[in-house]
Amino acid sequence: MTKTKTFLLSLVMAFLAVGLSSCDDVEYDPADAPFLGSWIQDSGATGFTFFSNGSGYYTNYYDGDVVEFTWDYDDWYLNIYFIEDEWNYQWDFTPDMELELYDTFTSQTIYFYPI
Numbered sequence: 001m002t003k004t005k006t007f008l009l010s011l012v013m014a015f016l017a018v019g020l021s022s023c024d025d026v027e028y029d030p031a032d033a034p035f036l037g038s039w040i041q042d043s044g045a046t047g048f049t050f051f052s053n054g055s056g057y058y059t060n061y062y063d064g065d066v067v068e069f070t071w072d073y074d075d076w077y078l079n080i081y082f083i084e085d086e087w088n089y090q091w092d093f094t095p096d097m098e099l100e101l102y103d104t105f106t107s108q109t110i111y112f113y114p115i
Helices: 003-021
Strands: 037-041 046-050 055-060 065-073 077-081 086-093 099-103 108-114
Touching: none
Parallel strands: none
Antiparallel strands: 037 046, 037 108, 046 055, 055 065, 065 077, 077 086, 086 099, 099 108
16 A cells, blocks of 8 residues: 555545544533423323523423423423423424424424424
8 A cells, every 4th residue: 555545535434433432422411402491282182391591390380280391302302390290202303493292202293383
C-alpha cells in the first residue's frame, strides 16, 4: 500500500471511530422539548400541559379532574409519570402541527391541538 492510501484509510477509520463513539445516550432537557405548553385532545375530552421543568398536569375536561405529573422524553418517546402510574407514548407532529401520541399500551393514536 502506498503512503497516501494508508493515510486515507487511517483518516476514514478515525472518522468512523469518532462518529460511532458519539452515539452515546443524549440528555434531553425538558426546557428544549418541542411540545411545551398546553394541548387539548381533538375530541375535547382531555388535555396535557407540559412545563419546561419536567412537570405538568393532565386534565379530564368531562369530570374536571386535574392530575399533576412529571415527564421526560427523547427523539421518539414521551414518558409521563403519575404518583401510581406511568404512561408511555411515541410522539410526533402531524403536518398540521398537531401533537400525535401513540399509546404503546393500547396501540391507539391520540391527536392534540395547541391551546
